[in-house]
Amino acid sequence: MENTKVMIHVRFAPDGTVREIGDQPAGLNPQQWFDRLSRSDSGGYQALAGGRGVFRLSRSFIDELRSQEV
16 A cells, blocks of 8 residues: 555646645645655656646655655
8 A cells, every 4th residue: 555656636827837736735835845746856747738747656755745844
């Protein structure tokens, strides 16, 4: 169960900023959460058409990132 992959969906505004993102921790806005996930060097991001994208990461990895100080 520890290696279960979780999908975090991202929606972008026309100017490229993050409008919506899943599993966002309290204290971070959507862009900050996207930046934290992107900087994690997980290699789990996939760009999709229509201003969307998805991260595929393990639940334990996401929990670790969420627990970091804001």
